[in-house]
Amino acid sequence: MKIHGRHYRTIWLDEDGWGVVVIDQTRLPFHFETVRLATAEEAAHAIRHMTVRGAPLIGATAAYGVALALRVDASDAALEQALALLGATRPTAVNLNWALARMRRRLTGLPQAERVAAAYAEAGAICDEDVALCHAIGEHGLGVIREIAARKPAGEPVNILTHCNAGWLATVDWGTALAPIYLAHDAGIPVHVWVDETRPRNQGAALTAYELGSHGVPHAVIVDNAGGHLMQHGQVDMVIVGTDRTTASGDVANKIGTYLKALAAKDNGVPFYVALPSPTIDWTLQDGLREIPIEERSQREVTHLFGQAEDGRTGFFQVAAPGSAACNPAFDVTPARLVTGLITERGIAPASAEGLARLFPDLAQGQAA
Numbered sequence: 594m595k596i597h598g599r600h601y602r603t604i605w606l607d608e609d610g611w612g613v614v615v616i617d618q619t620r621l622p623f624h625f626e627t628v629r630l631a632t633a634e635e636a637a638h639a640i641r642h643m644t645v646r647g648a649p650l651i652g653a654t655a656a657y658g659v660a661l662a663l664r665v666d667a668s669d670a671a672l673e674q675a676l677a678l679l680g681a682t683r684p685t686a687v688n689l690n691w692a693l694a695r696m697r698r699r700l701t702g703l704p705q706a707e708r709v710a711a712a713y714a715e716a717g718a719i720c721d722e723d724v725a726l727c728h729a730i731g732e733h734g735l736g737v738i739r740e741i742a743a744r745k746p747a748g749e750p751v752n753i754l755t756h757c758n759a760g761w762l763a764t765v766d767w768g769t770a771l772a773p774i775y776l777a778h779d780a781g782i783p784v785h786v787w788v789d790e791t792r793p794r795n796q797g798a799a800l801t802a803y804e805l806g807s808h809g810v811p812h813a814v815i816v817d818n819a820g821g822h823l824m825q826h827g828q829v830d831m832v833i834v835g836t837d838r839t840t841a842s843g844d845v846a847n848k849i850g851t852y853l854k855a856l857a858a859k860d861n862g863v864p865f866y867v868a869l870p871s872p873t874i875d876w877t878l879q880d881g882l883r884e885i886p887i888e889e890r891s892q893r894e895v896t897h898l899f900g901q902a903e904d905g906r907t908g909f910f911q912v913a914a915p916g917s918a919a920c921n922p923a924f925d926v927t928p929a930r931l932v933t934g935l936i937t938e939r940g941i942a943p944a945s946a947e948g949l950a951r952l953f954p955d956l957a958q959g960q961a962a
């Protein structure tokens with residue numbers, strides 16, 4: 594993604610060749626700042642406190658976290674300790690477990706002297722592959738947008754609603770849900786995006802709007818409760834969201850509030866697509882509602898908002914009545930029956946066990962519990 598005239602991925606190695614640099618997403622959209630991660634503990638902190646967030650980027654950061662740990666101590670015990678530390682940071686995004694399992698497979702059994710170089714190479718490969726997967730998702734999703742555009746009067750934009758941030762900032766580059774939108778915009782198809790603000794952390798208002806604005810994509814931020822109303826009035830042609838974990842049967846965990854958008858879409862006949870790379874599929878799970886662990890985050894994220902005051906100072910503002918308790922489930926599960934299609938790097942699958950297995954016979958086979 595181009596920001597301030599320069600192409601950025603969301604994670605890269607510092608000039609020294611080993612420090613890991615990420616964009617501090619807690620400072621956006623007001624400040625574009627980078628942070629250098631030098632230890633596995635710093636990588637874990639960055640994931641837990643959402644300096645980096647979004648399922649694919651969490652996985653990539655954790656992979657580099659393993660490499661950082663091994664620089665200090667490349668023993669089996671240190672490897673296991675790093676995998677446990679990083680694996681405990683956030684529970685819902687399965688890309689984290691996927692990336693750590695891949696690191697373990699690559700490193701276990703290697704001589705200690707070869708482990709650091711192998712860990713950096715594997716983490717780099719995870720990043721490069723993510724870029725390719727997201728671009729392929731973009732190409733497949735572009736076809737859907739193109740079809741909808743063809744049915745509209747010439748020049749009228751395709752109105753797309755999205756929730757949370759499943760863009761460049763949530764991945765290494767391109768994004769999942771936003772990749773088709775970028776490709777459509779670049780291809781000259783008029784698109785307009787309704788950006789759910791996405792309380793409590795406001796990933797939509799802060800990050801998706803920032804990304805779309807940087808790329809010149811027309812958009813408007815809406816409060817989370819506006820989507821249903823816009824759908825009832827024919828102002829949404831399609832919904833595209835990302836996911837943190839999709840079961841082998843097509844149930845989709847994503848940012849809290851996604852389920853309500855899917856219900857409203859169903860009621861109004863609006864197609865509801867979920868964009869995901871295959872590492873987001875948890876082939877061991879069938880029942881999303883019962884089996885996907887849902888992260889509970891701090892009450893403070895609900896009672897306080899991060900923002901910029903008119904004098905330019907950024908900070909947290911309390912919005913809830915002092916003393917009130919809050920409840921903060923960070924994700925919800927949208928049942929497969931509400932999903933029109935899963936846009937993956939291999940094409941679009943119906944949200945069902947058969948649909949996913951047909952597209953990914955190699956991955957589906959033998960992985961179910």
Ligand SMILES: CSC[C@@H](O)[C@@H](O)C(=O)COP(=O)(O)O
Pocket residue numbers: 646647648649686756757758759760763764768769770796834835836837847848923
């Ligand atoms: C391509 S990212 C898909 C999901 O990770 C995204 O939609 C999302 O819910 C992110 O949640 P976050 O809590 O900001 O990490």
